[in-house]
Amino acid sequence: MLSRLLRPVTYADCPGWHEDDHAGAFTAFRRSAFRVLEKPYRSGSLGIAFAALAPIFAAARDIPALGSLEACAFFEAHFLPCLLRPESGEKGFVTGFYEPEIAASSVRTDRFRIPFHRKPDDLVELDDQNRPADIDPSFAFARRCGSGLTEYHDRHAIETGALDGRNLEIAYVEDRVDAFFAHVQGAARLTMPDRSRRRITYAAKSGHPFTGPGRILIALGELAARDVTMQSIRAWFRENPHRIDEILWQNRSYIFFREAPVEDSELGPIAAAKVPLTPGRSIAVDRLLHTFGTPVFINAPDLDAFDPGNRGGLRRLMIAQDTGSAIVGPARGDLFAGSGDAAGEIAGVIRNKADFYVLVPRVLLKHDPEKLQTFRTRSCG
Secondary structure (H helix, E strand, C coil): CCCCCEEECCHHHCCCHHHCCHHHHHHHHHHHHHHCCCCCCCCCCCCCCHHHHHHHHHHHHCCCCCCHHHHHHHHHHHEEEEEECCCCCCCEEEEEEEECEEEEECCCCCCCCEEEEECCCCEEECCCCCCCCCCCCCCCEEEEECCEEECCCCHHHHHCCCCCCCCCEEEEECCHHHHHHHHHHCEEEEECCCCCEEEEEEEEECCCCCCCHHHHHHHCCCCCHHHCCHHHHHHHHHHCHHHHHHHHCCCCCCEEEEEECCCCCCCCCECCCCCECCCCCEEECCCCCCCCCCEEEEEECCCCCCCCCCCCCEEEEEEEEECCCCCCCCCEEEEEEEECHHHHHHHCCCEEEEEEEEEEEHHHHHCCHHHHCCCCCCCCC
């Protein structure tokens, strides 16, 4: 059954719906359509059942490509929009993320000294069956040792040598702050000395809770909450290099990576939905609530980072294809801006209120007459 947080509306109620170029969203949706042939997505608790998405994925697989109007018609034919509004009645909230590009080396040198680590063999994923009573339920990972399972080494311990000598280093970069923000984003493209490119993506984490440097700097009175962006945090670190350890070590969480190829330079890393992220079209959501592959139309009137000077803000159809530990709640999303510094400039300033219009498979609303009767349909064009 659909969640009561989903309130039926019409496409005419979605600001800017017919102004969007839906072809980009269809291409991203179609990537998920082929991925689910290997393994279905888990249905989220909002009630968008994978079984209802499956025939729409099948229809998308049979269509090689669509223009904007045809893509719009595809989505309208298969889905109806619902405004997703939290129980508090407040608007939703979006942030941005991206894939950093960083100069790196496969060996440690005088310049490249900061390592990215692969997943250690003593790192164990926790569940209800193996979790020791003394490990907080929020921990998803632990360390296997002679006496059983215990908390894994935290950021401070790892950065001061806890994993040295175990041959876990994938590559080395020059700057600790660059490395830290790669941890925050969960991925990075590495430009090697021979100009070849490699990619690292999330593999696991230490298990400790994430504590963002912005929150710490606000609490210390170093930055005002309204001024906190990735850019302002980086600027503070440049001005206070002697305090980097003080701030970063308060975030005990540490990310481990795996290597992956850069097969298409226009696309991002393969993320939680097991498809490459599409810049400007993939959104990270709370995977316990949302079902991957679901289209979500975002209306953020004050967000112009993707299109500076656009007075209408961001009005765009996106596809749920990733998640993140900080992305919690129904109307909470993280917008993928792409790869490289330009994408970082976009992602780093996104902190905007937004309306979330979830596209619900029509078949689900046919089973809910009370919701279905509120709809009117409208064709594209």
